Structures are given as structure tokens and as C-alpha cells.
Amino acid sequence: MARAATTTDAFNAVGDPTRRAVLNKLATGETTVKALAEHVNCPQSLVSKHLKVLREVELVRCRSVGRTRLYRIDRAGITPLQTWLTELTTAINQHYDRLDDYIQTLKADGDAVRKGEPR
């Protein structure tokens, strides 16, 4: 075995900074590949690749207009992300106390100092 193939889910797709930048740009409206490339400041061919990944994960969609392709956000693909995050935080709030974080921080600091651990 080796590194697992992960580019098949939205979470991994969003893991790449460049792709997040692309999404941020697209969030402001339909855009051209060229425009995206300029905005993200990287070669067009690379942007096309990132767009392909985003398409496969359905975070993005596109339509042809002349010899141009207008890319846009596909809301459907974003839902899973929101859902997971929401459920995660819900579970957390349900199982962790409010003061927990604060207490843990103090505790961790104290321990670190006492034992000379790096923080």
C-alpha cells in the first residue's frame, strides 16, 4: 500500500491552498480560466488541473461560452463540508464543557513549565 488516493472527496480538494483561492474567487461570480489563472497567479495549465479536481468533487461546474469556459461554484458540493463541520461541533459542544478549553490551557501550560516541555 502507499499513500491513499484522496482526490475523490471535497475535503481533500479543499485541502489545497490554491484550490481554496480558486473557490474564493469563484464565490464572487462566474469566471474564466484565464482570469482565475491571473488571479491565483499560476500557469493556466495548472489552474485547469485544479478545476478538474474541483469539478470531479462537484465543488465547481462550468459552461462553454464561445471559446471560453465560465466556471462557477456548485453549491451542492459544499454541503457535505458544512454538514460534517456542523455535526462535529455539535457533538463537541454536547460532550465538552465550556470551561474545558480554559482549564486545559492552564493545565497544559503548568505541566509544560514543570516538566520543561516545549509548547
Next chain:
Amino acid sequence: MARAATTTDAFNAVGDPTRRAVLNKLATGETTVKALAEHVNCPQSLVSKHLKVLREVELVRCRSVGRTRLYRIDRAGITPLQTWLTELTTAINQHYDRLDDYIQTLKADGDAVRKGEPR
């Protein structure tokens, strides 16, 4: 250049399915490495590595108890994820019409049928 090093941000950390599983489990409370390994069904050594990644990104924290280590969620690390997602969807809602998705779907389907494209 080559593949960019990305394991330095929470987004990438969450990109891995196993790590998400670990987070899901931890969301229900402090847990032992061993327990996590059993829950996620993968070797302890691997879980330790994933935990290390999650720690570096501050999605997780731990404290020693005897010869055991209790891992817990670190809420602070989750905030960036929520923030980005929220801002993204906010921007989208601000720039995309409600009917857009529906219209685009119809359009895409029609075009595909017309041109014999795969969908």
C-alpha cells in the same frame, strides 16, 4: 518544485478520511490512543502519526495520565475551518441567485444531451 507541503494547515489535516474519523471519535470525549486505533481500525503507530498531524495543526491536544495519553479536541483549531466555510458561503449567497443552481442544472443537462457529452 514538486508537490506542495500542506500538512501545516487544518484544511489539509481534515482532508484525510482517517483523521476525520479520529476527530469524530474525539468529538464524543477524551480518548486513548489505543481506543482510537481500535475505533478507527488501524495500527496504533499510524494513529499516533495522524494524531501528531492533528496536534501540529492544533485540532487536537493531549495530556498524560499514567502511561496513557488522553487526546481531546482543541476547539481553537476548528475555528479557521468554520470561518473560511462561512465566509465562502456568505460570498456565494451574495453573488449567486437562488434560482441559479436550478437553472444551471437544467442548462447543463440540456447541453449535455444536445452535444452527447458525458455527465
Next chain:
DNA sequence: GAATAATATCCCCATATGGGCATATGTCAA
């Protein structure tokens, strides 16, 4: 049809990294 523009692909490279395995490190109990 030829030339040009916009994208997508293909090929190649470098490396990050998920996973497996053995071992080191640390802690507690007898």
C-alpha cells in the same frame, strides 16, 4: 482554410506522505 485565442491534456519530475514494521521511550506494577 489559415491564424489566433482559450482550455484541456499529456509527459516528466520531485517530493510529500499514508501505511507497515520494528524499535525506542516512558510509566507503572511486582
Next chain:
DNA sequence: TTGACATATGCCCATATGGGGATATTATTC
């Protein structure tokens, strides 16, 4: 001190994949 248990690390491998450059593909215009 020795032994057992819990974790973390180091080493190695296989591969996914980000990035670069050139080329194929498709559409537009003259």
C-alpha cells in the same frame, strides 16, 4: 530491577499529485 503495557519514532516503500512545459483540442475570426 524486571516485565508488561501504552505511545511515539525511525526507517522504508509505493504512489498520489502539485507544478512546469509543450502540445492537442475546440471555437472564433478574417
